[in-house]
Amino acid sequence: MDYATLLQILDSTLRLGTPLLLACLAGLFSERAGIFDIGLEGKMLMSAMASGAVAALSGSVWIGLGAGICASLILAGIHGLASITFRGNQLISGVALNFIASGITVLVAQALFGQGGRTPPLQGAARFNPIDLPFAEALSSVPVLGPFYAEVLSGHSILVYAALAAVPASWWLLYRTRFGLRLRAVGENPAAVDTAGVSVVGLRFAAVAITGVLCGIAGAYMATALQAGFGREMTAGRGYIALAALIFAKWRPWSALGATMLFGFFQALALRPDVVEGVVGRKVPVSLLDALPYILTVLVLAGFVGKAIPPRAGGQPYVKER
Amino acid sequence: MTLMKHLMGAAATLALTSGMALADPAIIFDLGGKFDKSFNEAAFNGAERWAKETGGTYKELEMQSEAQREQALRRLAESGANPVVMTGFAFGDVLAKVAPDFPDTKFAIIDMVVEQPNVKSVVFNEHEGSYLVGMLAGLASKTNTVGFIGGMDIPLIRKFGCGYAQGVKAVKPDATVVLNMTGTTPAAWNDPVKGAELAKAQKAQGADVIYAAAGGTGVGVLQTAADEGILSIGVDSNQNYMHPGKVLTSMLKRVDNAVYEAFKEGTDLKTGFNVMGLANDGVGYAMDENNASLVTPEMQAAVDAAAAKIKSGELVVHDYMSDNTCPAATF
Numbered sequence: 001m002d003y004a005t006l007l008q009i010l011d012s013t014l015r016l017g018t019p020l021l022l023a024c025l026a027g028l029f030s031e032r033a034g035i036f037d038i039g040l041e042g043k044m045l046m047s048a049m050a051s052g053a054v055a056a057l058s059g060s061v062w063i064g065l066g067a068g069i070c071a072s073l074i075l076a077g078i079h080g081l082a083s084i085t086f087r088g089n090q091l092i093s094g095v096a097l098n099f100i101a102s103g104i105t106v107l108v109a110q111a112l113f114g115q116g117g118r119t120p121p122l123q124g125a126a127r128f129n130p131i132d133l134p135f136a137e138a139l140s141s142v143p144v145l146g147p148f149y150a151e152v153l154s155g156h157s158i159l160v161y162a163a164l165a166a167v168p169a170s171w172w173l174l175y176r177t178r179f180g181l182r183l184r185a186v187g188e189n190p191a192a193v194d195t196a197g198v199s200v201v202g203l204r205f206a207a208v209a210i211t212g213v214l215c216g217i218a219g220a221y222m223a224t225a226l227q228a229g230f231g232r233e234m235t236a237g238r239g240y241i242a243l244a245a246l247i248f249a250k251w252r253p254w255s256a257l258g259a260t261m262l263f264g265f266f267q268a269l270a271l272r273p274d275v276v277e278g279v280v281g282r283k284v285p286v287s288l289l290d291a292l293p294y295i296l297t298v299l300v301l302a303g304f305v306g307k308a309i310p311p312r313a314g315g316q317p318y319v320k321e322r
Numbered sequence: 323m324t325l326m327k328h329l330m331g332a333a334a335t336l337a338l339t340s341g342m343a344l345a346d347p348a349i350i351f352d353l354g355g356k357f358d359k360s361f362n363e364a365a366f367n368g369a370e371r372w373a374k375e376t377g378g379t380y381k382e383l384e385m386q387s388e389a390q391r392e393q394a395l396r397r398l399a400e401s402g403a404n405p406v407v408m409t410g411f412a413f414g415d416v417l418a419k420v421a422p423d424f425p426d427t428k429f430a431i432i433d434m435v436v437e438q439p440n441v442k443s444v445v446f447n448e449h450e451g452s453y454l455v456g457m458l459a460g461l462a463s464k465t466n467t468v469g470f471i472g473g474m475d476i477p478l479i480r481k482f483g484c485g486y487a488q489g490v491k492a493v494k495p496d497a498t499v500v501l502n503m504t505g506t507t508p509a510a511w512n513d514p515v516k517g518a519e520l521a522k523a524q525k526a527q528g529a530d531v532i533y534a535a536a537g538g539t540g541v542g543v544l545q546t547a548a549d550e551g552i553l554s555i556g557v558d559s560n561q562n563y564m565h566p567g568k569v570l571t572s573m574l575k576r577v578d579n580a581v582y583e584a585f586k587e588g589t590d591l592k593t594g595f596n597v598m599g600l601a602n603d604g605v606g607y608a609m610d611e612n613n614a615s616l617v618t619p620e621m622q623a624a625v626d627a628a629a630a631k632i633k634s635g636e637l638v639v640h641d642y643m644s645d646n647t648c649p650a651a652t653f
Contacts, residue, residue, distance in 0.1 A: 008526040012519055019515075106355075116357015121545065121564075226515050228545050231538050232355060236513040267516075271502065271523040286475075287506050 001275050003144075007151040009268045009275065014152060015226060017264025018163045019044070019218045019235075023242035024249065024256045025163075025170050026214035032174065032251060033207030034187035034313040038094030039079055040215055041239025042101030047072040047219025049105035052119035052230030053112055055126040061224050064126065068223070069216030075101065076212030084204045087317030098239075106232045119223070119230040128157035128225035157225035159217060166214065170253040183207055187311035190318040200318045215239075244297040250308050263293040347372075347585045348381035348403035350394055352410030353508055356384055358538050360558040361577060365409045365432070367559075368578030372585040380585065388508065391416045399424040405442075405591045407584050408432070409577065411478055412508075417441065428591040430584040432577060433478065435595060444580045444596045448478070449485030450632050451573045451605030452533070453639045454625050455555050456489020458571050458607065459531040460497055461621045462553060463490075467498040469529035471520050471543050473536035474510040475503040477643050480653050482535040482557070482573075484642035487651035493624065499651055500524050504539050514542025521546040521554075531555065531570055544569060553616065562612040570616050572608040579604065601633045 023040045030037040050071035055064025075097050082093040106117035113120055133154040140150035174180035182203055186193045190200045222238075223230045245263050249255035269276055270289035277283050300308050349369050351362045369380055381403050383394050395416055398406050405428035408417065414434040421429055421438040430442040437443075459468045470486050472479040487499045502520045504510035517539035521532055525547075532547050533555040534540035540557060541564075547554035548565035556562065556572035580598060584591060598604020607625065609617065631637035642648050 005526070008523070012523060016515075016519060110357075116355055116359070116363070118357065118359075118541075222515055226518060227542055228549075231512060231514050231541060233509070233512045234514055236509050236516065268519070268523075271516075271520050272527075273502070274500075274527070286503065290505065 001279055003147070005272075005275055007147055009265070009272060010148075010152045011155075012268035012271060013261060013264040014156060014160060015264075016267045017261045018156075018160045019222055019226075019238050020242050020245055020260040020263055021257060022163045022166065022214050022218035022221065023239055024245045024260050025166055025253065026211040026218070027243055027246045028170065028249075028251055028253065028256055029183070029207045029214070030211040031246065031314055032187045032311055033183050033204050034190060034311055034316065034318070035080070035083055035204055035208055036090045036094065036315045037079065037208075037211055038091055038243065039075065039097040039101075039239075040211075040242055041235055041237065042094075042098035043072040043075045043212060043215035044219040044222065044235045044239055045105050045233070046075050046101045047216040048223035048234055049109055049119070049219075049230045051216075051220035052122065052223035053109060055122055055224050056113075056120045056229065059124075059126050061122070061126050061128050064224055065217070065220045068220035069213050072216030072219060073209060073212035076208050076215070080205050080208040083317065084201055084208070087319065090315055090317075102233065105230070109230060109232075117232045122224060122228040126224070127228055128159055128221070130155045130157055157221070159221040159225055162217065163221070164257075167253050167257045174253065179206075184311075186318075187313055190313050191321075194318070194320060200320075204318075241293055244293055247308050247310075248293075248297050248300050250300075250306070251311065262296075266290075266292045345402055345404040345589060346378065346380050347588065348383070348398045348401075348406045349581060350398065350406070350408040350413070351382065351384045352408075352412060353385050353388070353511065355538075356382070358511075359561060359564070360537055360540065360556075361575070362409055364559045364575065364577035365407075365581045368581030369407075369585060371578065372582050376586075378585075388412075392420060395420045396423075399427045399429075404428055404589050405430055405584055405587075407581055409581075410434075411476070428589060428593065430580075430591060432580055438593075440593055442584065442591055442593045442596060444584075444598060446575050446577075446580075446604050447597060447599030447639075447641070448482050448573070448575060448605060449488075449639045449641050450600045451575065451607065452482045452485030452535075453489035453492070453632070454600075454607045454629055455533060455571055455573045456486035457493050457625050457628060458489075458617065458621060459486070459533060459553075459555060460490040460493040461624065462570055462616065463494070463497065463529075463531050465528045465530045466494060466496065467500065467528035467530065469500045469521070469524035469527075469532035470502070471517060471524070471532060471534045471536055471540070472501070472503040473505075473539055474508060475506050475653075477646065479503065479535055480648070481642040482533075483653065484648035484651060485639050486533050487648065488639055489628075491650045492628070498528070500527050500529050501651055501653060503653075504536055511537035511539060513539050514545070517542035518546040522550065525550050525552055533557070533573070535573070556608070560608040560610065562608055562610055566612040567615060569613060571613055574606045574608050576604050576606070599632075600629055 047068035051064040051068030054067035082088040083090040136150040136154035245259040249259040407430040411434040435443040531553045534543035535557045548568040553570040
């Protein structure tokens, strides 16, 4: 494998890892606040449809992004209502929302455009186009790092850089602000937070809303940046892979970046069986590469690679003492 | 009074007979969905053509999940629909189980062979059509490298890839054919994001013409090929219009003809094994105003010559499914 091929695979990694990263951070906020969210997939799908449809109708990708975030927020709100206000089972609520999203996206897109649950192809300003980072041209002649900067880091849509920026932002929010401390506390011991006079319900709703926004960006990225429109079930299970990445990252923002990029790297490798064969020296089944993220997650869950301890109050609705 | 009785009787008989004649045909679309711009949409177009020409109505059903197949099939057969047409190899096992329970209903299955007395099995010589578009790809390629992106990794899709590779090698023996499959589960038919990444990866390997036989995933392949300035080849339906001037051609699989004929034959459906190939216009390649500038007269002449040879039996394209091997490519 030469350097150019490696760069191409890393470039692909970044594109494939970005939706995972956004969804993983989304899940991180929710689960750190004690709300399991299996509905990341549904929220992304909903946002992908809404952003694709609105961008096609309005001709502006930014309005599309806003619509995608709103659609995702609505689902997040329903999940919050079911699992926080009414103390329902969080897993069931999440699964139900996934089913709803899977059906309603096709239904709405079909009713609007009559193209079989697809949104029309987006062009020009209705789509997030790649942007070149400053000095990419000039620096590409610098050995090793120059091509890396020009080929891998530069030339993505703005949402990729937003996703990368969300990692330190999440870390700062969770570990360096009062809000973050309370949010983490509400996932470990909501009774203590309540005793301190802070609203458990309010904090949890705030966390679920952040989840909605991040999932919205992830869905819009897929429909308006990676693709030029929404197609049915286009998220193809990425919400579940993000959940696996969340466990692999042990619910920490920087590790989430590492885990999702690792999973993205496996997906990118699976696209190049010829490269894998060249490096390993024998034919590796593509399905094995596809399964690697799950195998790694199981290993982590089984305790082979450190210990993954979920937030202690995760999955339990909070009932105030009477 | 007696006259009245007679009239009533006649009216009742009329109602009964018309009820019999009203045994509507039915069609079941597979998981890709009715408007996949490809395989299922072709079937839908065939059904619509029949409805427009005859003024008849038909029942239709779209599969939402794997688990529904048997139930959907039984439901339609019980409702009196005749014949029941289904698109997709995945119905094979289910139909073999259901067909004996409804001996008076005729079934037609596309892309699969089910040996039952009341079933018509329609299969296509996709390898022949793929061979022709493979020749076009080989002739249009400047880098001497072309790509193939399949949907779910099943023998049928390998048949497409194998025919394509043979066509490429026929015009450029030293050309490289990069073959990729999107996945091993039905989700592989609907993952345009992965299709797009595969197209980018193939471009990085030098491919400048990419043939997508991948249902909804192919939409992503065609989009990316257009974005990246390389050519693509559509499948099943004519997809040239999706990116005018960027789609070299489409491998046509006349599923619409198969559905149309089955509907037209109605309850007199001729059961048995039915092959639709180049010889009886079951497969072909698409030419229209959208790709006229991409295909030169010389290219077209070469392909048409090969098509004539295949029709006459002088040239035999190897069928992957006959022995699960391919002389021109390894999967």
